[in-house]
Amino acid sequence: MSGAVLRKTLRDEARPLVWWSLGVLAIVLLMALLWNQVRDVYTAELLSAYPEELQEIFNFGGAMDGAAYMNIEVFSIILPVLFVVFGVGRGARLIAGEEQEGVLEPVLATPVPRWAILLQKALGLAVGVVALTAATAVATIIGSALGDLAIPATEAVVGAAAMGLLGLYAGWLALAVGAATGHRGAAMAVAGLVLVGGYLLHIIGAILAAVEPWRVASPFAQAVDEGPISGVVPWGFAVLALTAAAFLALAVPLFERRDIETG
Amino acid sequence: MIRTRDLTKRYGATHALEGLDLEIRAGGVLGFLGPNGAGKTTAIRLIAGLIRPSRGSAEVAGFDVARDPQAVHARIGYLSGEFRAYRDLTAERYLRYLADLRGGVDPARIASLAERLDLPLRRRIGELSHGNRQKVGLVQALMADPPVLLLDEPTQGLDPLMQREFLGLIAEARDRGCAVLLSSHILSEVEAVADRIGILRAGRLVALDAVDALRGRAVRRLDLVFAGPPPAEVVAAVPGVRILGTTDRTLHVEVEGSTAALVAALGPHAVEDVVSHEPDLEEIFLSLYADGGEPA
Numbered sequence: 113m114s115g116a117v118l119r120k121t122l123r124d125e126a127r128p129l130v131w132w133s134l135g136v137l138a139i140v141l142l143m144a145l146l147w148n149q150v151r152d153v154y155t156a157e158l159l160s161a162y163p164e165e166l167q168e169i170f171n172f173g174g175a176m177d178g179a180a181y182m183n184i185e186v187f188s189i190i191l192p193v194l195f196v197v198f199g200v201g202r203g204a205r206l207i208a209g210e211e212q213e214g215v216l217e218p219v220l221a222t223p224v225p226r227w228a229i230l231l232q233k234a235l236g237l238a239v240g241v242v243a244l245t246a247a248t249a250v251a252t253i254i255g256s257a258l259g260d261l262a263i264p265a266t267e268a269v270v271g272a273a274a275m276g277l278l279g280l281y282a283g284w285l286a287l288a289v290g291a292a293t294g295h296r297g298a299a300m301a302v303a304g305l306v307l308v309g310g311y312l313l314h315i316i317g318a319i320l321a322a323v324e325p326w327r328v329a330s331p332f333a334q335a336v337d338e339g340p341i342s343g344v345v346p347w348g349f350a351v352l353a354l355t356a357a358a359f360l361a362l363a364v365p366l367f368e369r370r371d372i373e374t375g
Numbered sequence: 376m377i378r379t380r381d382l383t384k385r386y387g388a389t390h391a392l393e394g395l396d397l398e399i400r401a402g403g404v405l406g407f408l409g410p411n412g413a414g415k416t417t418a419i420r421l422i423a424g425l426i427r428p429s430r431g432s433a434e435v436a437g438f439d440v441a442r443d444p445q446a447v448h449a450r451i452g453y454l455s456g457e458f459r460a461y462r463d464l465t466a467e468r469y470l471r472y473l474a475d476l477r478g479g480v481d482p483a484r485i486a487s488l489a490e491r492l493d494l495p496l497r498r499r500i501g502e503l504s505h506g507n508r509q510k511v512g513l514v515q516a517l518m519a520d521p522p523v524l525l526l527d528e529p530t531q532g533l534d535p536l537m538q539r540e541f542l543g544l545i546a547e548a549r550d551r552g553c554a555v556l557l558s559s560h561i562l563s564e565v566e567a568v569a570d571r572i573g574i575l576r577a578g579r580l581v582a583l584d585a586v587d588a589l590r591g592r593a594v595r596r597l598d599l600v601f602a603g604p605p606p607a608e609v610v611a612a613v614p615g616v617r618i619l620g621t622t623d624r625t626l627h628v629e630v631e632g633s634t635a636a637l638v639a640a641l642g643p644h645a646v647e648d649v650v651s652h653e654p655d656l657e658e659i660f661l662s663l664y665a666d667g668g669e670p671a
Contacts (some may be wrong), residue, residue, distance in 0.1 A: 116475035124463075214459035221423055222476035223449040255432060372428035373415075375459060 117219070117229050121206065121236025129240055132198055133190065133247035136191070143186045144255025147178055165319045178261025179271075179341045182252065187271050187340045191248065192332065195241070195275045195308050199283030202240060204299035206233040208290030211373055220372055227364045230291050234360055237283045245276030252341070255277035263341060277352040278335045282307055284356040288363035294373045306332065331355070376401050376523050376554035381431030384417050384578075390415040393415045393578045394431065399554045401522065404545065406565030407558035409575035415558035416456045418575070419527045422556065423584060435523050449477075452519060456527035456558070458512030462501030466511050469500060473515050476587045488514045491540055505530040517544060524548060526557040530564055544569045595634065596652040599626045602645035615642045 160167075205254065210216040220226060249272035256263040282303055290299035310330040317327030327333045334348030384394040391549055392414040399405050409429040420426045422433045424444040432439055438446040460469050466489070474480035493501070494510040503511070509532040516526060524545070524610050530538045546566045559565045565572060571588055574582040582589065596619070599605065605626045611618050615631040624647075630637055 114475055114478065120472060144385040158481050214455075214457055216453050216455070217425060218458070218460065218473060218512075220425060220474060221448055221451065221455075223445045223478065224476050258405060274400060336506055369427065372420075374455070375422075 113131045114224065115232065117224065118236050121233050122239060125202065125236060129243055132194075132244055134237070136194060136244060136247050137251040139190060139194075140186060140251035141255045141258070142161070143182065144178075144252070144259035144261055145299075146258045147181055147261050151176070163332060178256060178259070178262045179267060179339070182255075182261065182263065182271070183336075183339055183341050185277075187275065188336065191275045192278050192336070195244065196282040197277030197279070198244060199241060199279040199301055200286045200303045200307070202237050203283035203286030203303065204296045206287055206288050206290070206296055208296040208299045211290075211294050212296055214374065217372060217374070226368050230287070230360065230364060230367055234284060234287055237287060238280055240330035241276050241279045241283060244279065245272045248272035248275055249339075251325070267339070267341050267343050269337055270343070270345055273349065274335040274340035274361070276358075277349055278331060281331050281335075282350050283354045285359045288359035291363040292366035292370070294370065376403075376438055376558060378434045379418075379422065379431065380433075382418065382421055382424065382428055382433055383526050384432040385423055385429045386415075390578045392421065396579055397573070397583070399556055399579070401552045402549055402569065404549050404555040404557070404569045405571045405573055406569030407556065407573050408560065408562060408565055409558075410537075410560060412577075413575040414578040415575055417578070419453075419525050419556065419558060423451060423525050426450065429485070450521055451523045451525055452516035452521040452531055454512045454516040454523075454526045456531075458509060459509055460500045460515075462509065463499065465497055465499050466494060466503065466507075466514075467496040469511065470496075470515055470518065474518065475656070477519050484520070485514060485518050488517055488544075491544070492537060496664070504532075506534060506537070509533060510537070513541060513544075520548075520551070520553075522553055524553055524555045526555070528559060529557055530559070530561065538564065581591075595630045595633070597628050597630060598650035598652075599628060599639075599641070599646060600624055600648035601626070602647050602649070606644050609640055609644065613637050642663060645662050 143205065207216065210219075219229065240373065252263060252268035252272060254264050255261065256268060271374045285306060286299040286303035288331060289302045290296060311332050313323065313330040314332035314336075317330065318321045328348075331352055334346070334352045337348060338346040339346045377397065377399040378396050379397045382392060382397070383390075384392040395414075395418055397405070397418075407418065409415050419428070422429055422435065422440060424433075424440040424447055427441060433665075434440065435447040436450045438450070440447045451474055461472075465474070470480075470485050471482075474482075474485070484670075486496075488494075492510045492513060494507060498507075498513060500508060500638060509530075513526075513529060516524060516529075530541055533541060542564070543666065545557070549555060549568075555568075557565070557569070566586060569586060571579050571583065571585050597611070601624045603624070604622060605621060607618060607621065607626060610616055610628060613636050614635055615633075617629045619627040619629055621627070628637075
């Protein structure tokens with residue numbers, strides 16, 4: 113199988129990826145450098161004044177340290193949103209976006225099977241997410257050193273991996289829906305709904321006992337429950353990766369059999 | 376090389392293509408004529424395996440398009456009716472990309488096609504004119520010298536010189552044994568290159584015949600120049616003949632179908648000259664559309 117589609121996907125992704133990585137680097141470093149200015153604000157007294165549910169969601173039940181600070185300020189909302197937006201944007205574009213522009217049709221008239229085109233684009237997207245994950249890990253490690261956060265490198269990598277898996281989940285979901293339907297709007301809408309729903313489930317599940325058992329289904333819960341900056345690699349990582357792969361597997365037969373839209 | 380049986384495509388209540396039976400042998404060129412929405416694009420995209428039939432089947436070189444799309448794609452050069460390519464790539468890079476997906480194409484072939492069509496390979500596709508982008512589409516369809524060409528409105532946007540070059544390329548492909556299916560609403564273009572013409576109307580093939588035979592079904596205009604006063608009554612009495620007018624010793628007539636009866640009737644009269652106006656396919660086209668359908 114020719115890897116031409118993968119190579120093209122990587123080339124297309126290289127430039128935006130530089131900007132995304134710089135953005136992530138800037139946010140993480142900025143927040144890390146602020147730690148020494150704000151650490152006195154996060155007193156045990158202040159933290160214990162928060163409702164227990166919030167403490168659970170953001171994992172600051174224990175003492176406030178550099179890792180907990182980064183988990184609350186960067187790894188709970190800003191980075192997950194960035195990774196999800198990155199994934200959904202790329203994923204919706206790679207098949208459905210190109211199809212609606214009309215540029216996919218000549219590619220689909222070549223002897224490369226549709227499943228192989230989908231797979232190579234999925235791999236290209238994954239490589240992009242891994243690169244952004246690496247940038248996050250590096251930024252966290254550097255930020256920890258510069259800002260005196262004392263986050264072990266392994267824990268920084270686990271935290272970044274949680275973000276990366278969320279991005280991969282979002283991206284492959286959007287790619288799969290786009291491949292199955294041919295509509296970029298549908299890909300973004302479905303992925304958006306699933307992720308917003310997943311986020312609400314993650315939050316509400318921590319507050320309402322009746323919803324709590326369903327919380328495990330949330331990709332956010334799966335990604336961040338142990339930290340995300342943490343010494344433990346959560347089982348949720350495997351669930352996220354397998355679910356993302358399942359989205360693709362479900363999309364293959366639909367993509368193979370459906371009509372291609374004219375641009 | 377191309378064979379369709381009862382090929383049908385419906386979108387809900389819309390019959391985009393209805394029961395198309397078609398066969399094009401190696402070296403055959405079939406031109407599809409019909410207005411927009413007649414089913415030309417649907418037929419071509421069905422054979423190219425980009426959409427699936429609601430009923431019936433299409434085969435290319437013996438391979439069923441639905442069952443073995445890769446084998447079919449390896450044997451076709453396809454140009455879509457609205458060809459679009461990655462705007463950020465140069466024409467050269469884009470063609471190399473598609474060549475890679477086809478498992479390799481001789482770069483010399485790409486260069487020679489680009490030269491003949493006067494296509495600037497080094498420019499970004501986004502910067503190219505509509506005509507030059509269409510040339511990129513033509514080169515990608517032709518570059519692998521496939522045994523089957525499926526070309527939807529191939530000459531749109533091309534200037535007359537390039538249209539002629541394109542027709543030359545198709546003639547070469549035909550001589551090589553390539554089976555060609557092309558669509559157009561420009562009649563002269565189809566007439567110039569096709570040996571058979573299929574006319575589609577509202578998803579149905581309403582006529583399929585050799586270009587010559589289709590011409591034979593047409594109304595023909597003749598100018599009959601007589602030595603003396605024209606025998607108008609004699610000519611008017613011939614079935615299928617209508618007198619359009621008289622100028623001096625010349626009768627302008629319209630003949631439907633064969634001219635044999637007219638020639639026989641003219642026997643005893645001194646005819647100095649007969650000027651035949653070659654029937655335009657447009658006239659055939661319009662006469663077939665006269666009952667109901669809207670011509671393009």
